[in-house]
Amino acid sequence: MWKLLRLNSGLRVFRILGVDVCVHWSWLLALPLCVPFRNQIAQTTPWIVADATALFVLVLLHEFGHALACKSVGGTARRIVLWPLGGLAFVTPPQRPWAVSWCMAAGPLVNLAIVPLTLAAFYLGQSFEVSHDLMAFIEFVVIVNLLLLAFNLLPFYPLDGGQILRGLLWLAFGRVPSLLVASAIGLFVGVVVLVLAAAFWNFWLFVTALFGAMQACTGMLQAWRLRRILSGPRRPGFVCPNCRREPPVGDHWRCEKCAHRLDAFVDRFACPKCADPNRTIPCIDCGMKAPPEEWPALPPLPPVPVFMGAAAQIKGRE
Ligand SMILES: [Zn+2]
Ligand SMILES: [Zn+2]
Ligand SMILES: [Zn+2]
Numbered sequence: 001m002w003k004l005l006r007l008n009s010g011l012r013v014f015r016i017l018g019v020d021v022c023v024h025w026s027w028l029l030a031l032p033l034c035v036p037f038r039n040q041i042a043q044t045t046p047w048i049v050a051d052a053t054a055l056f057v058l059v060l061l062h063e064f065g066h067a068l069a070c071k072s073v074g075g076t077a078r079r080i081v082l083w084p085l086g087g088l089a090f091v092t093p094p095q096r097p098w099a100v101s102w103c104m105a106a107g108p109l110v111n112l113a114i115v116p117l118t119l120a121a122f123y124l125g126q127s128f129e130v131s132h133d134l135m136a137f138i139e140f141v142v143i144v145n146l147l148l149l150a151f152n153l154l155p156f157y158p159l160d161g162g163q164i165l166r167g168l169l170w171l172a173f174g175r176v177p178s179l180l181v182a183s184a185i186g187l188f189v190g191v192v193v194l195v196l197a198a199a200f201w202n203f204w205l206f207v208t209a210l211f212g213a214m215q216a217c218t219g220m221l222q223a224w225r226l227r228r229i230l231s232g233p234r235r236p237g238f239v240c241p242n243c244r245r246e247p248p249v250g251d252h253w254r255c256e257k258c259a260h261r262l263d264a265f266v267d268r269f270a271c272p273k274c275a276d277p278n279r280t281i282p283c284i285d286c287g288m289k290a291p292p293e294e295w296p297a298l299p300p301l302p303p304v305p306v307f308m309g310a311a312a313q314i315k316g317r318e
Pocket of ligand 1: 062063066107108152160
């Protein structure tokens with residue numbers, strides 16, 4: 001059951017720029033709920049389809065903003081999942097405040113860039129007196145894009161605005177306190193909205209607030225866990241090829257195949273449960289992934305003399 005609810009799954013529709021675009025099964029549940037709402041806006045089927053397509057494209061462009069920004073700073077972005085509350089980009093930016101903030105800001109920035117285009121279409125439509133249906137469609141696109149922009153910029157974790165706020169707090173207070181504070185604010189606001197949505201019987205607001213509050217809870221738990229791991233003992237002998245820090249001791253990694261918890265440096269080459277090899281090991285400190293052989297088990301470097309070939313080899317490992 002829990003597997004069905006996992007949002008990082010979904011039917012892959014297509015793949016573009018190295019990112020899988022998937023549709024979650026819950027779309028099927030949401031579509032019948034959306035049709036009466038759409039009927040109020042546009043009367044005929046082709047325009048309902050046009051509205052739905054525009055919504056799909058706008059959400060997709062927003063999520064691609066996150067995904068491409070994440071890749072631009074060296075992070076990974078493999079999947080975008082569309083579900084009834086919009087889209088989710090599964091991105092892992094390097095754990096640095098500016099990298100995280102840029103990755104989160106890029107989604108709303110896409111909507112901001114689209115604003116002048118939609119307004120130009122609106123004024124052109126008005127001056128050329130296009131059909132009533134086309135004008136209603138353009139208005140729909142203008143409004144939905146502005147709503148996406150405004151909603152995502154609300155400074156409440158896990159919304160983009162809340163994650164940008166977290167990045168700014170990170171600069172001032174550090175990685176763990178920033179996550180704790182931003183997700184605590186998100187949880188508080190989420191619970192308030194949840195109560196209001198229940199009081200006013202607003203189904204979609206209730207679902208959105210429930211999801212937000214759950215994500216904020218996860219953020220707080222992550223912050224506690226991260227604090228414990230980062231302040232714990234380190235394993236000497238290995239260093240991250242990116243940030244050069246020694247990895248923490250403990251089963252802080254998960255097998256990519258069976259999700260079994262493991263210590264990537266004790267079980268360096270295979271998962272103890274399913275024997276799947278560790279193809280990449282993510283750094284707990286900076287979030288960058290590297291294959292096991294790039295995490296050098298550094299012996300103390302021999303003192304010089306070294307000849308050219310060895311010098312090049314040693315240099316390559318630094
Ligand atoms: Zn976003
Ligand atoms: Zn690192
Ligand atoms: Zn495994």
